[in-house]
Amino acid sequence: MFGLTAHKRTEPPGWGSVCIFPAALALALFLGLGLLALTGRPPLAVLGALLSGAFGSVRAVEETLLKTAPIFLCSLGVAATFRIKVWNIGAEGQYALGAVGGTAVALAFPGLPASVLLPLMFLGAALAGALWAAIPALLRQRLAVNEIITTLMLNYLGILFLDWLVYGPWKDPASHGFPMTALFAPGAVLPRIPGTRLHWGLPLCAALGLGLWFFLSRTRLGFELKASGEGRRTATYARMPYDALVLLVMGLCGALAGWAGLIETSAGLGRLQPTVMAGYGFTAIVVAWLARLRPLAIAMAAFLLAALRVGVENLMLDFSVPAAFGRILEGLILLCVLAGQFFTTFTLRRSKPLAPNPAPEPAPKPTGEAA
Amino acid sequence: MLMKRLALVLAAACLALTLAACGSGEKKAEEKKEAPAAAQAKQEAPAPAPAAESAMQVGFIYVSPIGDAGYSFAHDLGRKALAGMPGVTTSYVESVPEGADAERIIRNMAAKGFKVIFTTSYGYMDPTLKVAGEFPDTVFMHCSGYKTAPNMGAYFGRIYQARYLTGMVAGSMTKSNILGYVAAFPIPEVIRGINAFALGAQKVNPKAEVRVVWTKTWYDPATEKEAAKSLLDVGADVIAQHQDSPGPQEAAQEKGAYSVGYNSDMSAFAPKSHLTSAIWNWGVYYANVVEKVKAGTWKSSSDWWGMDKGIVDIAPFGPMVPKEVQDKVLAAKAELAAGKDTVFAGPVLDQKGETRAAAGQTIPDADLLGMTWFVKGVVGATE
């Protein structure tokens, strides 16, 4: 195409690859703002509103950070499964089950002090989420049932289960008939870090992220996990059956997504209601991929996408931009980054023009050696 | 080599772009904020507001896109009704999820200097209350809730009165005595509407029964239409709805049955089947509140306006509704418009046959607001 052919890089890309992500981001923003410009909204002003909405004040940054936490947790989990090529798109459902598990504990023991109740809630959320993820894992390993389909179906089932609970057995009699549980006892609400509007879920995320990073880059098992494409080698190395590895990683994802659900329920709403579902499970997949499955990069990408969501709200107010615009930008960013990642693995070179003699060549050969 | 150069150029370009955007963006954003506000003020008030005062900003928060053809669409019609008011500009944010996001957006609006903010869904109650505490000079109005504060009022409309009247029409027009109701979510306002509809139908036709199908969605025309068809299959010949899309209307017309719409006049979608609709007229209330705030006479209250104030109404009758039926319904409407609300006047029995209101009593507002049971004659689950 255009007289260029692609060739696999024989040496790792230089610092040029660092530019790819911002370049792709810029392209996506350019396209998105361009679309808005077509409808008469000045692009630079829109960009300004987007940025100021996400970062323009301490409060804005706090809001962005608060939104980063659930995305980050779900992404960590999803990245772990994607690493061993288990295509788990069930983070939404696992998030829902985590919220349910944590709520079950909160509603069962309202009198306990926070120091006991909160850890129990986290345990409950982790178990519920892990269980929900274990189902597709078992089906995959024992019966070769494709996990894309099972995790997808379990998303719907998980959310409907949550719905059933809050419309039925867990509905708060004092809620005037609306689908929500009773307000959590003070001991069940994740407390704020004094002096800010952030809650302790954020340091937890930081700790988990660092822990996972350490595990992946500084331990042998983690290194194997990072290096081996499909996981079977890792399993051999860890001396555990491949089935167990899949179950473990899926369970981990379920637990992490479950904690995201719990945090949003406890710190964000203070009760369980259907609006706890916010599509973080799907954004998590986007983030995990943008960050090439690495924990620290995931933190940055999660922050970026949270900023996007928060910033777009500003746009809605200032420029009457429709709510769907955030999705347009998110999709564009991902597509551009995916396309851009091409350049880290391949390089384009001018292909030698076809020789004038009529005998056809299947493909032009590259002229020189490695560039 | 070529690639490296290309990458360098691209990186430099986007860096420059970002810096430029940040710098001028902030300034431009300020200017632009004034510009659309000023432009809107110019459009909506040909005579510009008097000297020192800039336009009063009124904001609306919607739970779904205004493209839902229903609930938020109706609220937005109310917002547009403020367009003629001098010195007032309006703005809205749609598809705001209830919860932490709502709090942030409401706060954002208040921080930008909006004087009156209408939050139009039950789930915004706690976030609105919280933000109201932080902005004592801003007036917050929350729809369909019950918590108030010195600068926060609650409001709703007695759409059940309109439902009662549409029930009378449906009860008069049915031949099979089965009325189908396509409903979204089992929450009190929906249940209350179904009950009022049933009571109205039973008033003119004691044998009428109402069957309910829950779709668990506010706007999914395909599923709503399928739900309507399932009701038509069990013999319903009038389809009513508490849904935002006209899917059920279409289904009714295709089968040759009748239909009752919601939110706004839905006759355009099903002219052959549309009997009437239960419609909102939020503009009347919004204008009232904004006038009071402008005049400085607004006080916090819990307003539950009814047909007497014009906030709810029924759409014009379809041509197939006979005159006697129209007269009967209009007479009932006149009573409601005069302030005589006997929709839930006793005796009222529930599905199990227990008495919820004895003869001579009426169900109090507090119980209406939290209604989670069906009246006798309604067939279906309440969750």
Next chain:
Amino acid sequence: MNPDLIIPLLAAAVQSGTPVLFATLGEMFTEKSGVLNLGVEGMMLCGALAAFVASLYTGSPVLGLLAGGLAGALVGSLHGLVCLTFLGNQVVSGLALTILGTGLADALGTPLVGRIAPGFGPLALPLLADLPLLGPVLFRQDPLVYLSYLLVPAFWFFFARTRPGLRLIAAGEYPAAAAAAGLDPVALRWAGILGGGFLVGLGGAYLSLAYTHLWTSNLTAGRGWIAVALVIFAAWRPGRAVAGAWLFGGIMAFQLRLQAAGTTLPSSLLLMLPYATTVLVLVAAAMRRGAARGSDAPEALSVNIEPED
């Protein structure tokens, strides 16, 4: 449940399953050529919008149908660009396409809410419509349903007996061998994406031109995702796709009719039925087949073809 309700239920199953069937066949077409495209939901919604707009402004539902198909193919071509040209990961690219596609359609379609477009209505086929049982269930539907009846055997024939079909399969199973034999697997995959995208767009068009004659945001309501699942469910065979689509549509229609018949089961639980059934049927089929046989997926599904050096 009343036996009188069975025939309307079966007829509803067919109609409810048709948009999903188009989308499933479309995704199957693409996957057979070796490309996994999870962007079906976005493509379907864009197809629905394009079809609605075209029909609204030209007055011709047939033009609308074509526009819907073309829109699906156009949106799908983004996936082709990212995966075939830039070798992006197919799973994630498809997901991005869903996000972008639904966002675009919702944003562009807002001014059209509240309009009705000319569409397709039921058309009873003479003679066939009077057959007992089969008549009312299969032959009193709208023309697009009849199109789907023709599409299934055509699909099978294309892949089993025609050269282009076999070439597409080659691109999906052994692209390297196909290249060695003189075929161009990338071009074949493009054909797979565009052709499949067209069919998916038709599925979307069905929702706004036949199932309803309306447009609102979220018109597809997750049906695209069901189609992705059903391709796997159908083991990449068109006949089974029909079974899956009609089963899914049927269960959805069934739970609604259960409610209409007066059940007091909570609606959230009833709504679980279609999804739970899909999983259960899959599990049952897997248990019967035994894990040993493995997957029926095309060998090179979702594996990008890298340029040779």
